[in-house]
Amino acid sequence: MKDAGGRLSQDEFDLFNKLLHRYCESELDQWDLCIVDTTYGEVFLTLTRHLLPDHPHEAYTRLPRPE
Known part of the structure; x- marks a missing residue:
């Protein structure tokens, strides 16, 4: 796998x-489940419109709405 190039720049x-x-x-309708292959192994993404059971709202990082 090709090196992804390090950390993202601000842009x-x-x-x-x-x-x-x-x-x-x-x-996104209800949910989406994705696997991203990385040099460190697979990363599992869960995108959902509902808070997962046993996951406190405060555990999430809110991404600002783009301008």
């Missing part, structure tokens, strides 16, 4: 945040 994070918000607004 890259802003683009990621913008696209993630757009995806959640226009594509």
Whole structure:
């Protein structure tokens, strides 16, 4: 697997945040389950419109709405 290039720059994070918000607004219905292959192994993503059981709301990091 090709090196992903290290940490995101602020511009890259802003683009990621913008696209993630757009995806959640226009594509996400109830949930989406994804596996992302990385050099450190698989990463499992759960995107859902509902808080998962036994996961406190305070455990999540709120991403700001893009301008």
